Amino acid sequence: MKPSSPRRILQSGLILASTALLVSACAHVKQDEFEAEIEQVRQEIRDGDAAVEARLGTRIDEVDARLNALESDLMALRDEFEVTVERMETALRFNTPVHFDFDDDRVRNQDRPVLERFAAVVSEHYRGATITVEGFTDPSGPAEYNLRLGQRRADNVRSFLQAEGLSSDQLRAVSYGEASDRQIVPGAAGPGSEGWQNRRVALVIDFGPDSGERPVASRPDSSR
Numbered sequence: 070m071k072p073s074s075p076r077r078i079l080q081s082g083l084i085l086a087s088t089a090l091l092v093s094a095c096a097h098v099k100q101d102e103f104e105a106e107i108e109q110v111r112q113e114i115r116d117g118d119a120a121v122e123a124r125l126g127t128r129i130d131e132v133d134a135r136l137n138a139l140e141s142d143l144m145a146l147r148d149e150f151e152v153t154v155e156r157m158e159t160a161l162r163f164n165t166p167v168h169f170d171f172d173d174d175r176v177r178n179q180d181r182p183v184l185e186r187f188a189a190v191v192s193e194h195y196r197g198a199t200i201t202v203e204g205f206t207d208p209s210g211p212a213e214y215n216l217r218l219g220q221r222r223a224d225n226v227r228s229f230l231q232a233e234g235l236s237s238d239q240l241r242a243v244s245y246g247e248a249s250d251r252q253i254v255p256g257a258a259g260p261g262s263e264g265w266q267n268r269r270v271a272l273v274i275d276f277g278p279d280s281g282e283r284p285v286a287s288r289p290d291s292s293r
Contacts (some may be wrong), residue, residue, distance in 0.1 A: 081222030207264035
């Protein structure tokens with residue numbers, strides 16, 4: 070076999086060296102592209118995080134604004150109408166100064182403003198909530214009759230709230246009658262003005278899956 074000439078050996082060496090340099094250059098280019106891709110992904114993540122933070126911040130601001138508005142409305146109810154609020158597990162009970170004359174189920178003219186304001190608060194802040202009107206009586210007369218009288222009172226207030234724009238689907242009316250554990254002044258009863266504190270309704274805003282206790286109301290009947 071004829072030995073390779075020095076010239077051929079030199080040419081082969083140059084080809085190998087050039088190939089190595091080319092491969093190295095390609096590898097370097099691919100590494101740069103990879104790093105660029107990684108940096109792009111990182112930037113997209115940073116941009117996404119910033120967008121999420123911005124949306125979250127906006128949402129928090131909206132919630133804060135709604136809470137402030139709700140607090141303002143509740144304070145107005147308290148200051149203007151002496152409404153007190155009881156917080157339950159998934160509901161708020163509004164003890165409103167809505168009372169009734171002895172053996173009467175009609176909503177009095179002087180009680181209409183507080184019911185109008187209550188309906189406005191519900192429309193603004195609790196559109197999806199269930200509203201339960203709880204009717205009560207004083208302990209004068211038979212308990213069965215008082216249960217029905219309390220139901221008529223609750224029904225009339227429910228109708229008033231519906232006329233103020235609340236949906237019939239979100240309104241319930243129940244009666245506790247003369248329930249002793251719910252009397253404001255235990256044992257106080259008419260006729261006359263005595264026991265007026267017990268002849269009332271309470272309004273419950275239920276924003277949970279269930280509105281808790283559901284007393285069975287008797288069927289309405291005519292007044293005695």
